[in-house]
Amino acid sequence: MKLTILGCYAATPRTFTNPTSQVLEVKNRIFLIDCGEGTQVALRKNKIKFSKIEHIFISHLHGDHLYGLVGLVSTFMLLGRVADLHIHGPRGIKEIILLQLRLSNSFTGYNLYFHENDNKESIVVYEDDKVIVSTIPLVHRIYTMGYLFQEKAGLKRLNPEGVEKYGIEKLYYRNIVLGKDITLDDGRTIPNEELTFEPDKPKSYAFCSDTVFTETIIPYIKEVDSLYHESTFLQSEAELAQKTMHSTAIQAATIAKEANVGQLILGHYSTRYDSITLFKEEAQTVFENVLLADDGLSFEW
Amino acid sequence: MKLTILGCYAATPRTFTNPTSQVLEVKNRIFLIDCGEGTQVALRKNKIKFSKIEHIFISHLHGDHLYGLVGLVSTFMLLGRVADLHIHGPRGIKEIILLQLRLSNSFTGYNLYFHENDNKESIVVYEDDKVIVSTIPLVHRIYTMGYLFQEKAGLKRLNPEGVEKYGIEKLYYRNIVLGKDITLDDGRTIPNEELTFEPDKPKSYAFCSDTVFTETIIPYIKEVDSLYHESTFLQSEAELAQKTMHSTAIQAATIAKEANVGQLILGHYSTRYDSITLFKEEAQTVFENVLLADDGLSFEW
Numbered sequence: 021m022k023l024t025i026l027g028c029y030a031a032t033p034r035t036f037t038n039p040t041s042q043v044l045e046v047k048n049r050i051f052l053i054d055c056g057e058g059t060q061v062a063l064r065k066n067k068i069k070f071s072k073i074e075h076i077f078i079s080h081l082h083g084d085h086l087y088g089l090v091g092l093v094s095t096f097m098l099l100g101r102v103a104d105l106h107i108h109g110p111r112g113i114k115e116i117i118l119l120q121l122r123l124s125n126s127f128t129g130y131n132l133y134f135h136e137n138d139n140k141e142s143i144v145v146y147e148d149d150k151v152i153v154s155t156i157p158l159v160h161r162i163y164t165m166g167y168l169f170q171e172k173a174g175l176k177r178l179n180p181e182g183v184e185k186y187g188i189e190k191l192y193y194r195n196i197v198l199g200k201d202i203t204l205d206d207g208r209t210i211p212n213e214e215l216t217f218e219p220d221k222p223k224s225y226a227f228c229s230d231t232v233f234t235e236t237i238i239p240y241i242k243e244v245d246s247l248y249h250e251s252t253f254l255q256s257e258a259e260l261a262q263k264t265m266h267s268t269a270i271q272a273a274t275i276a277k278e279a280n281v282g283q284l285i286l287g288h289y290s291t292r293y294d295s296i297t298l299f300k301e302e303a304q305t306v307f308e309n310v311l312l313a314d315d316g317l318s319f320e321w
Numbered sequence: 322m323k324l325t326i327l328g329c330y331a332a333t334p335r336t337f338t339n340p341t342s343q344v345l346e347v348k349n350r351i352f353l354i355d356c357g358e359g360t361q362v363a364l365r366k367n368k369i370k371f372s373k374i375e376h377i378f379i380s381h382l383h384g385d386h387l388y389g390l391v392g393l394v395s396t397f398m399l400l401g402r403v404a405d406l407h408i409h410g411p412r413g414i415k416e417i418i419l420l421q422l423r424l425s426n427s428f429t430g431y432n433l434y435f436h437e438n439d440n441k442e443s444i445v446v447y448e449d450d451k452v453i454v455s456t457i458p459l460v461h462r463i464y465t466m467g468y469l470f471q472e473k474a475g476l477k478r479l480n481p482e483g484v485e486k487y488g489i490e491k492l493y494y495r496n497i498v499l500g501k502d503i504t505l506d507d508g509r510t511i512p513n514e515e516l517t518f519e520p521d522k523p524k525s526y527a528f529c530s531d532t533v534f535t536e537t538i539i540p541y542i543k544e545v546d547s548l549y550h551e552s553t554f555l556q557s558e559a560e561l562a563q564k565t566m567h568s569t570a571i572q573a574a575t576i577a578k579e580a581n582v583g584q585l586i587l588g589h590y591s592t593r594y595d596s597i598t599l600f601k602e603e604a605q606t607v608f609e610n611v612l613l614a615d616d617g618l619s620f621e622w
Contacts, residue, residue, distance in 0.1 A: 031396075032395075032396040033359075033392070035362055035365050057361075058358065081424045086425075091333075091334070091358040094333075095333040098332050116421055120388075124463060
């Protein structure tokens with residue numbers, strides 16, 4: 021999985037920082053997560069191919085996660101896009117986009133599908149043969165959901181030495197990686213374990229922004245490889261975090277620790293801070309493996 | 322008058338160019354004209370004080386003139402603005418902004434006034450003691466209006482030598498600049514012309530974007546000091562200009578010539594061209610005093 025941060029600052033776009041948007045590449049699919057103002061320009065800067073984006077996942081309808089979406093939909097239109105586009109988001113997102121397209125007398129040359137959600141439970145919003153995406157109920161000032169991206173378990177991998185040792189024909193390889201034992205012409209049965217390696221462990225990513233500190237999300241994000249958890253504030257603004265239903269760096273780290281995740285990526289920093297290094301320092305008092313998101317950075321795992 | 326171009330390219334925002342937005346400073350007022358995506362960041366880059374913007378004029382509801390507005394309204398909110406904000410634009414603009422604020426459960430701490438227009442004739446949309454703003458009916462794919470900004474004729478200016486010559490007391494200066502003659506204690510009447518200079522010629526600016534070539538706008542923009550007229554295309558794309566209801570550089574220059582304006586500022590260039598210098602060359606075959614708008618440039622007159 022490769023995560024590219026297009027923007028990871030809270031509230032208002034500024035000269036050198038963008039509001040929330042990120043791109044997740046997994047199994048040759050490109051998912052766009054949130055779409056603050058300026059996302060289309062950030063996509064260009066990060067050389068993400070517009071046409072590869074087929075699914076957009078919006079967490080909630082606050083402007084710093086949304087206001088770049090209508091412009092991106094329009095730009096796809098102007099660029100002559102033909103591929104379907106799916107927009108996943110809270111109920112209301114369809115009206116916001118279609119009202120603006122209608123009043124500008126615009127028509128997309130591509131099919132635009134909205135998948136609106138107001139479910140308080142986690143639901144699967146996307147699934148194909150290799151990837152599954154489900155929602156994570158978050159707790160914020162308005163209806164908000166995070167997203168959990170999971171690879172599906174792949175096939176076993178062929179052990180070349182094993183198949184060579186028994187002189188097994190290519191014809192049988194498909195059955196072998198599907199986990200079957202093989203019976204040779206001489207009647208011997210070769211157990212599958214001698215012919216294969218275990219499949220790669222499926223990778224996972226959880227996006228949790230925006231949310232107040234809440235342990236209710238832990239069952240959904242348990243042991244994910246990478247957790248992006250918002251940390252709008254430092255400890256000195258803990259009260260403000262509670263009041264505005266955001267989290268501190270220490271709270272994000274507490275969630276990471278309790279969910280036993282592989283690594284924690286912090287973001288959604290309030291623009292009040294001159295430097296973001298303190299976010300890492302504070303988080304690491306609770307959980308060691310902390311990374312700081314920043315605009316233009318990529319993370320791979 | 323001082324005009325600062327925040328963005329002047331058509332269609333889609335790009336890494337180094339912005340869609341339409343500009344700031345006009347006149348008599349210590351700051352007017353924002355159009356508000357494409359990224360305008361709030363361009364305002365920051367150009368060091369325009371957000372709080373000084375009290376009136377925003379939107380020409381039409383195409384995204385490249387509008388999609389930065391809701392973000393700007395939200396940012397004003399987050400920055401704790403208290404001053405009233407007036408948004409002038411086509412009917413529908415109120416619904417677009419309020420729907421998004423409502424669905425994000427946002428409340429402005431300032432009064433937000435919408436002045437919606439669908440009048441096919443020119444109307445006055447703003448007036449105070451020094452400035453008057455009226456609409457210019459344009460012809461585009463959807464309802465579109467340009468804006469004419471005019472200073473009002475000021476008071477006459479006191480001629481210091483004249484008042485000294487006759488020993489006139491300061492007490493009478495106000496009446497003098499209002500144009501009145503003065504009767505001295507000895508009974509002599511001094512004609513106003515001996516005591517004053519004519520006021521400065523009121524300045525004017527016409528913003529005409531987007532529009533197809535149409536001479537119907539000429540009566541509204543006759544002899545303005547500066548005309549911003551869209552020139553989306555070069556002559557080689559004249560047919561496309563007609564089809565999409567935009568103008569070419571030569572057509573913009575033809576309007577400038579027929580309206581006998583002081584200077585023509587070209588903008589709203591299609592992003593298909595690598596360089597904008599040809600716009601000036603083509604326009605100058607018709608009208609000499611041509612300037613090229615570009616993001617970040619300012620013009621004063």
